[in-house]
Amino acid sequence: GAGVSQTPSNKVTEKGKYVELRCDPISGHTALYWYRQSLGQGPEFLIYFQGTGAADDSGLPNDRFFAVRPEGSVSTLKIQRTERGDSAVYLCASSQGLAGETQYFGPGTRLLVL
């Protein structure tokens, strides 16, 4: 079956621009996670959705970052006024939503802010 997909696979933008990153979770998965992975580091948690609501957004670094999941399936991570330090791989994962269920990761979107 289809896994988690993310688009675009690569995004190059200029400092100050707005970007949107999309995640399509595995069908039927109610839980969705966004992580950010900087070069040479492990992924770091950003935000967690259970259904349509953000159950935990404690990992969002500042108010330039925002994510939505309006219909409980596809999610969009939005970054305003991008900075060079936002350059990283943004990973999305989904799970069935029960405690301890395996999180399945997408291939990520590589964001480069010039």
Added chain:
Amino acid sequence: GQQLNQSPQSMFIQEGEDVSMNCTSSSIFNTWLWYKQEPGEGPVLLIALYKAGELTSNGRLTAQFGITRKDSFLNISASIPSDVGIYFCAGQQIYGGATNKLIFGTGTLLAVQP
């Protein structure tokens, strides 16, 4: 954000050798996981551990959940070239209203020479 301490940072070994890596945390987790990440891909789950002291195997991989719940190790026996990649530990809280977010280690880069 929080990252777990993982060692060694990198390993360069000959095919057939055994490999050991470990992960430590200042916090207690009730689940420990080990992931492998290959270039251009998201992390893929290898082994999950749910009980302190638990020893679990998956083929040539063996992992243990430390008694203190603050550490875990992963062993790979008889390494082969396809074991190449970056290995990450991750801690998780799955009870008490926690959000199932993963706290990743800093990663161990494994290179295997045929």
